């Protein structure tokens with residue numbers, strides 16, 4: 001029996017043997033690392049061909065299944081500030097914009113799923129299989145074109161003190177990651193650099 005994995009859209013064999021009978025377990029590698037520009041999913045199906053006496057006698061197609069990949073979104077932390085300076089002692093909010101593009105409508109982000117965390121802390125938590133400190137926005141402003149390209153962006157405000165108290169931001173933070181989902185459940189991820197600046201009062205003891 002031959003089993004091949006087919007990319008339905010391109011109608012090409014992604015993986016698997018055509019012409020070489022498979023016996024026992026067959027492993028397939030989905031090309032999930034491949035980026036599909038402007039797309040967040042791809043549909044596949046299995047092609048199964050029965051072989052008898054070395055000759056293919058019949059074939060069938062398995063059900064379609066869709067692989068959903070993460071959408072990379074463009075973030076702009078503090079839209080009017082280039083170094084993205086953050087004072088950890090601030091009692092204010094940190095504005096973070098998810099930018100829309102011709103192919104991506106940031107206004108379709110499910111705001112209730114969005115959180116922000118230091119990229120390094122996120123990486124460590126992921127490696128340990130733990131949840132990172134999740135800090136959700138305190139306020140949203142939608143339909144604001146922060147970069148003047150004519151497309152409305154999603155602007156979210158995070159409490160700086162919440163970010164610091166939860167451990168989502170600290171003195172060593174150089175980059176933050178935003179994670180969330182679209183209303184249709186497709187995961188999103190974006191990042192931007194930040195510069196932690198000393199507070200107006202004397203710096204507290206360092207870790």
Ligand SMILES: [Ca+2]
Nearest residue numbers: 077078079081
């Ligand atoms: Ca900025």
Ligand SMILES: [Ca+2]
Nearest residue numbers: 145147149151
């Ligand atoms: Ca815009």
